Amino acid sequence: MTTTEKNALSRRSALASAAGLGLVAALPAIPAEAHPTATEREEMPTDRRVNWPDLEPYGLADTRQDLWPREDNSLTLPLELRPRDKERGLVWIRDTYVNCFVVNGRAVYVATGTTRVPGLDLAAPWNDGIFVWTSPSLKGPWALAETTGIRPDAEKGKVWSPEFTGENRPGRTTVAPWQEYWYDDRFGKRGEVWAPELHHFRGKWYIVACMGDHSRKVGSFMLVSEGGVEGPYRLIEGNHDKPFGDSFIGGPKFIEPGAYHHIDGGLYTEGDDAWLVLHNNLYAKFRDDMEDIVPTTNLPEFQQTPYPSEPYLEGASVFKHKGKYYLVQSAWDRTSVDPYGSARHAYDNPGTGRVQYQYDAVVAVSDHFEGPYSKRWTAGVGIGHNNFFVDHVGRLWSTFFRNPSAGYWSDPSRIADAAVPGIVRLEWTGRADGRLYVERSHRGRTVSG
Structure with a gap:
């Protein structure tokens, strides 16, 4: 997006x-x-x-x-409604992500995506984080992740948000400074998270997502859960200072120079190995500890067959x-x-x-x-x-x-x-x-x- x-x-x-x-x-x-x-x-x-x-x-x-x-050939999933969804009767979501994993011998279905806050028509210039739903089957019931035991006063199902800065501790970062909300005269409150993916790999839950165009830095990052699918999640070490990859010129003109990195990151796993997949034809291998990608001078590119007028x-x-x-x-x-x-x-x-x-x-x-x-x-x-x-x-x-x-x-x-x-x-x-x-x-x- x-x-x-x-x-x-x-x-x-x-x-x-x-x-x-x-x-x-x-x-x-x-x-x-x-x-x-x-x-x-x-x-x-x-x-x-x-x-x-x-x-x-x-x-x-x-x-x-x-x-x-x-x-x-298709259906709309009956995701549990949040208070903000009641008037519509359906969750407003972009970049819908659904997957199925086998955990402890049982199928676990997960859903997430880009959502918006009440009062805004879009998921920008800010939104309030990442929501997760789970289900035992595609038919449902699709329930918001049970996060109330982690954050009794927060909205159920919200597993990560720029507002969770108070959870940062020495040696454990939940929200990096570049992911926090900020303000300016043009947009007011700024900072949104896009296109989250949820993966179960080597017995842990990972979320790969992207801070959007109105953020201090724009680009992809990864979270890892120290508990179950509901979290709590922390930011991996490689994203404490910036998104994955180097910055380059891109995005809308209002993005500050040096703030734009590669967006829409995703995770691909095979066996015990994992790769980051980015837009602009790029990929990178993750370190064995999954705390960062393997360092390289330039991220490798997929060998593709571009269109004559590559969009x-x-x-x-x-x-x-x-x-x-x-x-x-x-x-x-x-x-x-x-x-x-x-x-x-x-x-x-x-x-x-x-x-x-x-x-x-x-x-x-x-x-x-x-x-x-x-x-x-x-x-x-x-x-x-x-x-x-x-x-x-x-x-x-x-x-x-x-x-x-x-x-x-x-x-x-x-x-x-x-x-x-x-x-x-x-x-x-x-x-x-x-x-x-x-x-x-x-x-x-x-x-x-």
Whole structure:
């Protein structure tokens, strides 16, 4: 996510109508007793083993409605409501993250994401931290993490916040100075946290998240729990002074020079090893103690196949399935008019006549973590800034949230259905040229967790 890509609602274009608008870390071993039910077996999609032909030229966006979350392939998770959610009746969330881990022989589902404070329409220029929900299954019940024993006076489910500075102790940092709230004449209160991910690795819980554009320093950091999924969490040593990676020029003009680092950090684990995945094509190996990344002069880059007009990509993550590595990134499909007067959808840079349409997930596949990765394809329309995961019976899913800042879901007629905790089923097309797509149409079927 980025605040630089907010559009006025008036930017809706007739081009979208011409395009045909429609409706809407590998899992640890499952214990032998965790067999799927008969209903779950029936709902497991079979591999279609059919890749759609690539669109030409490379860089065009696939808008087919089969790649949209629909009633037959997706659902909105019934996350426990906080007091701020009662009026809407649904949690307002961006960058929805859901995963399933096996802990002490049982499946544990977790959910988190970017949320906003009451009174603000966006999760900026400040928000109040990271909330976590847990459940024994996708169906629920989805309960806020039980944090009241740690902070009796704080809102239930809030596991980390810039406001927790009072928890800092010698030898234990919860909130670094660069993560604290601050104030100026332009924005008033400043400092927001974006796009948290939650991982269970080597018996511990980790959160990777990003301090957003209005923070003193903008970039990714990692927390580790000294208890359960509810915390308490502390900041790892490598982020006491700054986010991961070096600073560079980027982001909105109001970000102070030297304050912008690599955003949207994520964690990929395999065996006993772990890597940080960042936007701008970067990754880094974590030290064995997980207190920082391995030092290097320059962070290594994934070997990718860029588009002819490589746009800004964000929300990067890596997912392994059936021996293949899938590099998942988010890109805006921008509409324009081709030389023949028809609507053109492509992953272009901004330009005259190019209007943001859908925030898509684009994916490439490789036999190796670092690449080289194949050409990208559209895995799902409007599901950008997502994560792929496997449930406890082996079904593949992606999250989505419907971006309210611009494009299709920012339209006044649809904005009420944006920023949701959504999940959509995926299908795999087989080993030969394996691709992951949003599960394509099955008539007469509805999805359940």
